[in-house]
Amino acid sequence: xxxxxxxxxxxxxxxxxxxxxxxxxxxxxxxxxxxxxxxxxxxxxxxxxxxxxxxxxxxxxxxxxxxxxxxxxxxxxxxxxxxxxxxxxxxxxxxxxxxxxxxxxxxxxxxxxxxxxxxxxxxxxxxxxxxxxxxxxxxxxxxxxxxxxxxxxxxxxxxxxxxxxxxxxxxxxxxxxxxxxxxxxxxxxxxxxxxxxxxxxxxxxxxxxxxxxxxxxxxxxxxxxxxxxxxxxxxxxxxxxxxxxxxxxxxxxxxxxxxxxxxxxxxxxxxxxxxxxxxxxxxxxxxxxxxxxxxxxx
Amino acid sequence: xxxxxxxxxxxxxxxxxxxxxxxxxxxxxxxxxxxxxxxxxxxxxxxxxxxxxxxxxxxxxxxxxxxxxxxxxxxxxxxxxxxxxxxxxxxxxxxxxxxxxxxxxxxxxxxxxxxxxxxxxxxxxxxxxxxxxxxxxxxxxxxxxxxxxxxxxxxxxxxxxxxxxxxxxxxxxxxxxxxxxxxxxxxxxxxxxxxxxxxxxxxxxxxxxxxxxxxxxxxxxxxxxxxxxxxxxxxxxxxxxxxxxxxxxxxxxxxxxxxxxxxxxxxxxxxxxxxxxxxxxxxxxxxxxxxxxxxx
Numbered sequence: 001x002x003x004x005x006x007x008x009x010x011x012x013x014x015x016x017x018x019x020x021x022x023x024x025x026x027x028x029x030x031x032x033x034x035x036x037x038x039x040x041x042x043x044x045x046x047x048x049x050x051x052x053x054x055x056x057x058x059x060x061x062x063x064x065x066x067x068x069x070x071x072x073x074x075x076x077x078x079x080x081x082x083x084x085x086x087x088x089x090x091x092x093x094x095x096x097x098x099x100x101x102x103x104x105x106x107x108x109x110x111x112x113x114x115x116x117x118x119x120x121x122x123x124x125x126x127x128x129x130x131x132x133x134x135x136x137x138x139x140x141x142x143x144x145x146x147x148x149x150x151x152x153x154x155x156x157x158x159x160x161x162x163x164x165x166x167x168x169x170x171x172x173x174x175x176x177x178x179x180x181x182x183x184x185x186x187x188x189x190x191x192x193x194x195x196x197x198x199x200x201x202x203x204x205x206x207x208x209x210x211x212x213x214x215x216x217x218x219x220x221x222x223x224x225x226x227x228x229x230x231x232x233x234x235x236x237x238x239x240x241x242x243x244x245x246x247x248x249x250x251x252x253x254x255x256x257x258x259x260x261x262x263x264x265x266x267x268x269x270x271x272x273x274x275x276x277x278x279x280x281x282x283x284x285x286x287x288x289x290x291x292x293x294x295x296x297x298x
Numbered sequence: 299x300x301x302x303x304x305x306x307x308x309x310x311x312x313x314x315x316x317x318x319x320x321x322x323x324x325x326x327x328x329x330x331x332x333x334x335x336x337x338x339x340x341x342x343x344x345x346x347x348x349x350x351x352x353x354x355x356x357x358x359x360x361x362x363x364x365x366x367x368x369x370x371x372x373x374x375x376x377x378x379x380x381x382x383x384x385x386x387x388x389x390x391x392x393x394x395x396x397x398x399x400x401x402x403x404x405x406x407x408x409x410x411x412x413x414x415x416x417x418x419x420x421x422x423x424x425x426x427x428x429x430x431x432x433x434x435x436x437x438x439x440x441x442x443x444x445x446x447x448x449x450x451x452x453x454x455x456x457x458x459x460x461x462x463x464x465x466x467x468x469x470x471x472x473x474x475x476x477x478x479x480x481x482x483x484x485x486x487x488x489x490x491x492x493x494x495x496x497x498x499x500x501x502x503x504x505x506x507x508x509x510x511x512x513x514x515x516x517x518x519x520x521x522x523x524x525x526x527x528x529x530x531x532x533x534x535x536x537x538x539x540x541x542x543x544x545x546x547x548x549x550x551x552x553x554x555x556x557x558x559x560x561x562x563x564x565x566x567x568x569x570x571x572x573x574x575x576x577x578x579x580x581x582x583x584x585x586x587x588x589x590x591x592x593x594x
Contacts, residue, residue: 010553013373016409019324022375023411026319031401031410050440057437061428064469132426136441137401137416293404 034292041285043139050138054146059153070157077113077158081106081165088226097231099262103169107259108225110162111252114155115191116216122147122195123212126203126295133296140295141288144199148192152184159184166259176265179258186273187251193280194247196288203295223249244269247276319413320493320524321376321399326408328369328394368394370548371408378413381515381525383535383556385563386545392528395545396495399526414492415443431457431466431473431481438485452488459514460484461507480507487514494518495526512538532560 014022023030034040044051063070084105088094095101125144126133133140159180167173201208222243223229229249233240243249250273256263369391376382384392397403400416426434435456439449457466460481462473470478487494494515515525515538529535535542535556542559544552552559 010550011374014322014324014375016324019322019373019375019409019411022319023322026413028319028322028411028413031399031412047440049446053436053440053446057426057429057433060433061426064428132441134397134402136438138441296402 034289037286037289040139040141040289040292044141044145044285047139047142051142051146051149054142055149055153058147058150062150062154073154073157074161077106077110077161080109080113084109084226094227094232097228100169100171100260103166103171103260104228104256105226106162106165107255108223108252110155110158111187111255112220112223112225112248113158114151114187115248115251116220117154118148118151118188118191118195119198119216120212121151122191123198123202124209125195126199127206127209130296140292141196141285144195144288145192148188148195152188162255162259171260174261176258179265180255182270183251183254183258183273186254186270186277189277189281190247190251190273193277193282193284196284200288200291203291219248222246224252245272247280250276317377317379318522319375319411320378320380321413322411323375323399324373324409324411326369326372326395326398326405326410327367328391328398328403329406330366330368330394367548369398369405369545372545372548372550373408374543374550374553376524376526378522378524379519380541381519381527381539383539383542383560384526384528384545385530385532385535385542385560386551388530390545391548392545393497395543396497396526396528399493400495412493416491416493416495427471428469430469431460431462434470434481435466435485438482439488442486442489442491444489449488456481456484456488459487459510476504476507483511483514487518490518490521491523493524493526495528497528508534532564536560 022028035043063073081102085102089101089105095104098104122144125147126140129143133143198212223246224243229240229243233243244253250269253263253269254273257265257269372395384395386392394403398405399410399412401410401412426437429437432453435453436446436449439452439456440446444452457463460466460477460483462477462481465473465477466481470481473481483496486496496515515527519525525538527535527538539556541554542552542556542563543550544559544563552562
């Protein structure tokens with residue numbers, strides 16, 4: 001097969017060895033596969049300003065869908081707090097073991113709200129952005145990370161609402177309030193790790209996406225959003241510890257410890273959260289990187 | 299094609315040593331795996347009698363994994379300063395080849411080497427349609443490797459070149475397809491990429507934009523970059539390219555000066571074969587695959 005019907009010659013192809021030698025002689029770089037893990041992480045760091053651009057674009061895109069935009073990020077948690085208060089505070093009376101139930105509940109709703117939004121939207125970051133993935137070459141981990149970050153940005157107004165609610169419910173302002181950003185940062189890292197894992201899973205099989213809302217619902221009930229794990233599981237130490245130390249309950253506990261007087265700072269919780277944050281982020285990055293060459297292919 | 303050439307292909311290697319290669323493609327296969335029915339047409343032809351059988355057939359086909367060889371054993375070397383048109387019929391593997399060179403689809407077999415960062419923006423490249431053109435310029439520019447400050451510095455240029463004016467502050471979903479394509483072209487060329495790939499982007503602009511984009515492509519070539527252009531417009535390939543690759547059913551059929559390859563390709567187009575399909579209007583793309591040109 002060396003010429004077309006019109007008689008145009010097809011130049012002789014180089015053999016694989018000749019091609020490799022030519023590439024080497026001119027310093028060309030082999031395409032494909034994935035870079036080594038260390039290089040990958042360094043590239044992610046170098047392109048962090050792009051991460052920021054993607055995240056703020058993503059947040060703006062979501063806010064543009066509603067006419068009231070940012071206001072919903074304030075109204076939504078408030079309405080949730082009200083409805084949970086009606087059901088759990090008044091009807092089912094799950095406020096046992098808690099003095100400031102409104103403060104307790106609103107922290108649970110807002111903090112878990114971020115976990116839920118990050119997981120739900122972040123895991124779709126690859127399969128929902130195939131156009132971008134197929135059009136441009138960039139480290140794919142930027143997408144799930146940017147969605148997590150954008151959900152964090154969108155949670156900030158609700159965090160401000162939390163502060164106001166604390167003041168309204170007579171929580172004294174203290175130095176330990178400064179721990180709030182630390183708790184939030186640890187939560188962002190934990191969720192980023194989980195989101196990276198989920199995004200890879202969803203790329204392998206989209207069917208898994210149907211299970212995520214169920215898992216989130218289950219976690220909402222298991223993470224002490226509207227009841228005190230310490231109080232309700234007080235007779236089962238193992239159950240209590242497992243529920244308390246899982247990555248969805250920990251951030252809620254940490255924020256309660258930062259903002260409410262009835263929850264003193266318990267440093268082992270903070271240490272556990274730190275371990276989860278580092279562990280999940282590294283594991284998430286590593287697991288996500290393993291499929292780097294496969295995103296956007298199917 | 300990748301049949302082992304005797305090491306002494308003197309003319310080829312001598313020419314190669316003079317020019318600096320930017321892309322080396324060696325024996326590349328790209329295979330897609332497709333799940334589903336083998337013959338989608340079957341359901342159209344079915345009458346009542348065969349419906350029952352058809353159900354069974356489709357049920358069986360659903361379980362089969364089919365492989366589609368989009369690109370088969372393609373090898374070529376592209377050099378700095380070249381502008382290469384990739385021509386061929388629909389489904390001949392042109393876009394797939396381009397995506398493979400851009401590093402977006404890993405080849406199933408073979409190897410690709412490149413110098414620098416490829417930039418591919420086609421008409422189908424989805425930016426964020428709910429966001430303004432302005433935000434998209436930042437997202438696109440940074441995705442292509444520019445820093446925020448660099449994008450800011452080139453922002454006015456990009457807007458001016460695209461000619462969309464005030465529309466840059468409107469969401470991209472309000473753009474006409476021409477406006478969107480122009481903006482994408484402006485973004486992708488703003489980075490002065492080492493390897494620029496254009497997938498049909500030039501087909502959507504008006505005459506004035508075509509002229510300006512041709513000038514921009516020439517400019518990029520002068521910066522010792524390599525330009526790849528996938529196009530169904532033979533005129534565009536003739537105007538903008540000095541070399542052409544002709545793809546047919548995934549196989550690289552011809553590789554040479556644009557003028558010659560395009561002429562050879564045009565010679566096989568349906569209008570040149572009146573006895574085969576007299577009723578087909580010459581301009582409409584033929585739905586049937588014309589008889590494959592025989593190998594020499």
